[in-house]
Amino acid sequence: MSEFFDVDGEARRALDLLGPAPENWVLARAGIDHDVFVVGGGQTGCAFAFALRRAGIGRVSVIDAARDADGAGVWLNRARMNTLRTPKTLVGPEIDVAGVGFRAWYEARFGRDAYRSIERAPRKQWAAYLAWYRAFLDIPVRYGVRLARIEPAGDHFRLHLDANGEARVETARKIVLCNGIAGNGRAHLPDTLAHLPPALLRHTSQAIDFAALRGKSVAVIGAAASAFDAAATALEAGAADVHLFARRDALASKPVSRTRGYPGAYDNYHSLPDALRWSQARRFRREGSTAPRDSIERVTRFANFHLHLGATIGAARVEANRIAVNVRGTAFFADLVIAGTGYVIDVPARPELVDIAPHVRLWRDQYTPPTAEADAVLGAHPYLGEALEYLEKTPGAAPWLRDIHVYNPAGFVSAGVPVGDVPSMKRDIPAVVRRISRDLFHADLDAHAARLNADIPADFDEPLYAASVWNPQEQQQPLIQD
Structure with a gap:
């Protein structure tokens, strides 16, 4: 029997076993173009689009400044390694649907023995897998669209875009920044x-x-x-x-980040005390x-x-x-x-963040380390919440910051992993999607309460079971005899 198989068929079967994606339950709002606006159409932007769809969240738009799919992300551009740096066994864009994961795709193309023989995914084959993932899941990405400026507008954002040379403004309630390694800074x-x-x-x-x-x-x-x-x-x-x-x-030569790769530390890293998270980031910098x-x-x-x-x-x-x-x-x-x-985290250096940068809480605003542990580079990282959202420097001054989720390496000190790379996907994509879902639901709670209390027609009426209803007066014999 051949070890090769139809990856599309297997992936379709895996999705069928989950059941259809839920219909969009988020209420439309007048004047709002997008419920979620994802900046970056590489591996993480597409993974978010898939995860949001599975959560029943519609009106999601994914943009990428690259002219086409080949120019999006790093794998066919500035990435020059032969293989990925992460083990092949880590959960990636598939999240919890193994049938759309790299292993399923690779084994379908090259066989199970070929997969067993590799330690890490070959870079170009990883890029080919991502292209298949995007096409198979029918994830639309708007190429040639660059985010020029985020303008807070009360309960939503006005997004100033450069769409293939044309200036335009769109509106969104939530933003996810999947904009790569320099997404909160610049090359150093x-x-x-x-x-x-x-x-x-x-x-x-x-x-x-x-x-x-x-x-x-x-x-x-x-x-x-x-x-x-x-x-x-x-x-x-x-x-x-x-x-x-x-x-x-x-x-x-010491990859110290491996010490926190076990589930206890990985799953609970966001809840660690600031001092411990800081010391872990400092240890990485020292080594x-x-x-x-x-x-x-x-x-x-x-x-x-x-x-x-x-x-x-x-x-x-x-x-x-x-x-x-x-x-x-x-x-x-x-x-x-x-x-x-390398790169430096420098939030004000990003033109699209100019309006919001003064309000963003940084690690240096949140935590003062012992003198021997001081580190200006780490202090410039944004201090993010558990769903990788920006937090306010001054409470109450910019409540809309919680609606911007930072899925790029600026989250390293807060999250303990290189956010945006494969190691962060299993934990952080579901966490961000859950928070987006919760926020969108509670923002329209009155409407959802009405929906929860709505009258529901009966599935059946009394004649369906009337003949089986027990009537003791019609019985000839008692149920229990001496």
């Missing part, structure tokens, strides 16, 4: 590099023409996974040499972000790869259309510098 460039011309400096978040690096010298700044992946891609494209500069004296072993092996097999440890970057300058990078008094020349220097 060290001051020593920020002045360099774009033709000679790229951040790992940007498009890079690796084919043009054949025979060229490349300097990579940073030692997290994205830096190693960029270095490997340059080497595989035929770069003459690649020098990677790491600040630490040894590469970070550093680790690159997977295979990312390091991918570059070390090249003799023309050179790792510089304890390398603090000094002044960088342009000489003869090349970059001279100063490290401990030695100048290294490169045709291109790639900054794998």
Whole structure:
């Protein structure tokens, strides 16, 4: 018997076993275009659309600034790893419907033995799975639409959009920000590099023409996974040499976040005391972000790869259309510098958040750590509620903030996982959907109370059972005899 099967048929069967998606129960409001507005049409935006549908919440709109599906998300763009960094066994966009999960899709395409042989999902196959997921579940995404500004308007928001070059305004009651790793901030460039011309400096978040690096010298700044992946891609494209500069004296190798991966800690992380959540975030910062072993092996097999440890970057300058990078008094020349220097959380830096940023409670507003545990980077993260909603800096000043849910890495200190990645999906997508459902229900409680108390016609009338009603006077014998 063949081990391959029809993934669409199996997925359809899994959905059938759950029963049909509920009809939309949210009451329409005059002047409101969308009950939920999802910003970002990648893996998480589509997963939210599916989860909201299963919760009976309609009028959901998903937008993405990319021109088409291939440009949405990271997997066919700035992601350069060969495999995902998370184990294949983690629950992803399928949430609780295994038939639309990666494993079901992969086994249908490549067989059960093939699935057993992999430790993590290959990146391009993960992208193909997400394309199938979006198409099979018929999740509409409006491409070429960018959120330019969120304007609070009482019990809803006015959303200023750039829709393929056309300015327009739409309204929504709830917003979910699934807008990626820089969704509450920006890419980080060290001051020593920020002045360099774009033709000679790229951040790992940007498009890079690796084919043009054949025979060229490349300097990579940073030692997290994205830096190693960029270095490997340059080497595989035929770069003459690649020098990677790491600040630490040894590469970070302890993935400390695994200590909180068991259900007790994972499921209850939001309820931990602030001091403990802060100390966990500080521990991660001290140990550093680790690159997977295979990312390091991918570059070390090249003799023309050179790792510089304890390398603090000094002044960088342009000489003869090349970059001279100063490290401990030695100048290294490169045709291109790639900054794998991560991101910073900086809510006011996002143009669409300008109107709301002054009201957002940050961790530095909520918690004052011991002096030895102070950390300005972590303090800039928003202090989020249990459904990843913004909270007010000043109680009562901006109650509408609770209607914006932050499903991007800005939730790291609050949630303990890289929000937006696969590890966060099983816990946080259902939590956000439950809160959205509760809020929308209670906002129209009078109408729902009327619906709950509505008259219901009888399914049947008395003639259905009248002949079977016991009448002792009609009985010839008593039920119990001596």
